[in-house]
Amino acid sequence: MASERYSSSYYTKQFFTLLLLFVFSFQHNTVECQGRLNEQNYSESGIAYPSSPSQDREDFRKIIVSIVLGGVTGFVGSVLFALIVRCFVQYLNRTPILKGPVIFSPKISPKTLQSALAKENHLLGSSLNGRCYRTVLDNGLTIAVKSLTTFESGSPEIRKKRVKREIQKELEVLASLRHRNLMSLRAYVREPDSFSLIYDYVAKGSLADAMNRAKESELPLDWDVRLRIAIGVVKGLQYLHSSCVPQILHYNLKPTNVMLDSEFEPRLSDYGLIKLLPNLNRATSPYTPPECFHNCSRYSDKSDIFSFGMILCVLLTGRDPGDGFFEEAEDGGSMGCWLRQLQQAGDAKEALDKSIIAREGDEDDMLMAVRVAAACLSDLPADRPSSDELVHMLTQLHSF
Structure with missing residues (x-):
């Protein structure tokens, strides 16, 4: 900088x-x-x-x-x-270390925010880096709060001050981003060893919640809705990769970080928070691209594309990539290997989620989407399509 x-x-x-x-x-x-x-x-x-x-x-x-x-x-x-x-x-x-709430929305005042954060709140989820909960302001506005532990225990005070200034600058940049497929940062509060990030609350929850409910037959998700979600996710990536200067990478794209509004329009959360999450470099999941298992410095926009390919697979198959089914599959070991194996054998239809309510012609679109997902999951980043190319490919399908 x-x-x-x-x-x-x-x-x-x-x-x-x-x-x-x-x-x-x-x-x-x-x-x-x-x-x-x-x-x-x-x-x-x-x-x-x-x-x-x-x-x-x-x-x-x-x-x-x-x-x-x-x-x-x-x-x-x-x-x-x-x-x-x-x-x-x-x-x-030099950026001064700000104290108290920093507000970016006229609907939120510092006093009402501090009052809401002091109340008992409804826990939505937790992770290695912090927790997320829901609370209501005095004016009736429901917000989502993501509390992130940004420092490891024993960090020197001088290093903390330097990192806090860097984090504040990053948050100012993130707060300036506006796109329908991104969760907008509305405010943040600096704590001694953490930051609380304030977002709009979305009632539908995350894509992971929706897929679990669909698996239990509690929420019907037809192909139109699933394709709309996939296109919204990749449009959010396209904005981060192509419209932001400098380019912003997500680093942590997975279904729990894709929020759904009342119309099932997806909004990406947790994007660009690499400097706030000290444990993110060590955390790996089935959504982590192969080039970043041991070295997060090799992360690129094509790494985000791999994570999107896994999300597209989840939408198409209805299966979780961490399911033991893939370890038991012949020549499998991962969802990507299993999907490529079926595609090469001409059995890609067997991978599709049987609970998808499909109209006439939807099956051809889904099989084409399987090809797109397989391309996103290529082992070599250079072989994966860009977010611009993905937007064009997915919007050309029959349903759109």
Whole structure:
């Protein structure tokens, strides 16, 4: 971030400042030496007398020494001046560690938010990095609160302050994002060792909840709804990958982080929170791309595409990728291997969820979607389609 803070024009100004100070010092010392030489060549009566060759050589040495010393002095002074200016600019640009709630929505006030956070709240879920719960503000607005533990025990206080400033900058960026398929950050509250992120509450819950209810025949999910969910998820990724500068990666895409509104329109949550989740680098799941099992630094936009491919598989098959069924499957071991095996054998129809209510022509669309999912689950990131390509492929299916 430091490199972004200082533009090329800033360093250009510093260079010219150094140059001007150097020239000034050089010229000043040259004039001073010349004046001393003239004083020695003139008598008290104002009449100039020629100097001897030895005196000329001595005077010339003094001029050279004075010029060198003046140049060095000017250069050192210029460097010190530039460093002072740079430190001053850094101090002005430092992000202060904010206390209390930081609000991005006119519907939420700091007082009502702090009051709501102090109440007993309904727990929605928990993970390695924190918990999520629902609460109601005094004005009747229901919100979802994600409390994230951002520091490991024993972290030095100096490191905590630096990380807190970085987190605040990231949250300011995330709060500026607006897309129908993203959960918008409405506010956040800084705690001593954690951050509480405030989002809109969606009554339908997550995609994982919906798929579990569909498996128990409590919630019918026809192909139209499932395809709409898939397209909404990939459109959210497309916005993060293509419209955000710099590009934002999700890092943790899975059904529990896909929320559904009353119309089953998906909204991605937990996107861009890599700096807030210290345990995310160590957490692996069936949705983790193979290139990131041991090294999260290799994560790219194509890694998000792999996670989307797993979500598309869940929508098509109705199965959880962590199900032991895939370990027992012949030549399987994972949902992706199992799906590719069926596709190569021409039995992709066997992978489809039997509970899907399909209309005439939907089966062909679902089989095409199986091909799309298999491409997303390629072992090599370069072989996976981009989010732009996926939006085009999925919206061209019969239902849309």
